Amino acid sequence: METMIPNPTTAPVISSQDLLKHWQAHRGLTRRVIDAFPEKELFEFSIGGMRPFSKMVYELLAIAAPGVKEIATGTSEELKEDLSQATTKDKILALWDEATAAIDQYWALIPDEKFQEKIMAFGQYEGTVISSVLYYIDNEIHHRGQGYVYLRALGVEPPNFWER
């Protein structure tokens, strides 16, 4: 007789829905960090030879919605950071909101069992679906943390990290 006890190494610690909610809450905070930048400094201010925050945001936009679409549809996406139309804060925020909707839309198409599957993200990064998604989230937190330093250096109070 088969037992019904789930394999302990695959028991759930977070559901797909909760992970999406977690990420979108982070993305809401990142949106407020973008919005906290003065227009000019978003595109020009830099420390230690690093990119201005707008360029970090281009990277996040290039990864998030295309990355989820790739997982959901199985089509290989290109990593495109050239966002020449994102020349103002308002345009960046509009792209951010489009990505928010696209992430929700494509995430709903990912079956739970897919998270353990192997993928080659953007045709070049080997991992599983879950390791790729965690990378996208962690990379956003990493660069947003850098944005906090830029804001502090500019004398701007950033939004609280714990408010999502």
Next chain:
Amino acid sequence: METMIPNPTTAPVISSQDLLKHWQAHRGLTRRVIDAFPEKELFEFSIGGMRPFSKMVYELLAIAAPGVKEIATGTSEELKEDLSQATTKDKILALWDEATAAIDQYWALIPDEKFQEKIMAFGQYEGTVISSVLYYIDNEIHHRGQGYVYLRALGVEPPNFWER
């Protein structure tokens, strides 16, 4: 007849073991970021009125092992950031390694079904076990990202974010 299809809202996207591995890989990177700081600057360098990186690390140390111990044992932990013995980089790295072992030890005592339980972390932060653990990891990535800016401002090449 009962179906054997798991509830889709609680299906696993990551296991407890994989989440621990994910965090410890992040912690390995954070250790290398600490180590990349010149001794003096670890304790003194700051941008925009922020804390020196050593003080951010005190916070991470105060959270990580005590936070996991609290979850595993159910005893309420105090948030203690006073690490007056951590006065050199070597001492901080030694505390970091102790925490690494303690996290492994206490994590093994957390049953999978506990991750959805409600807790009051450090007697004051309401959440679930999983939301608390994700907070601890995200908070580390956030402050480490700030450490990257400090290193760049100091002319030190930080370790690659993607190497864990």
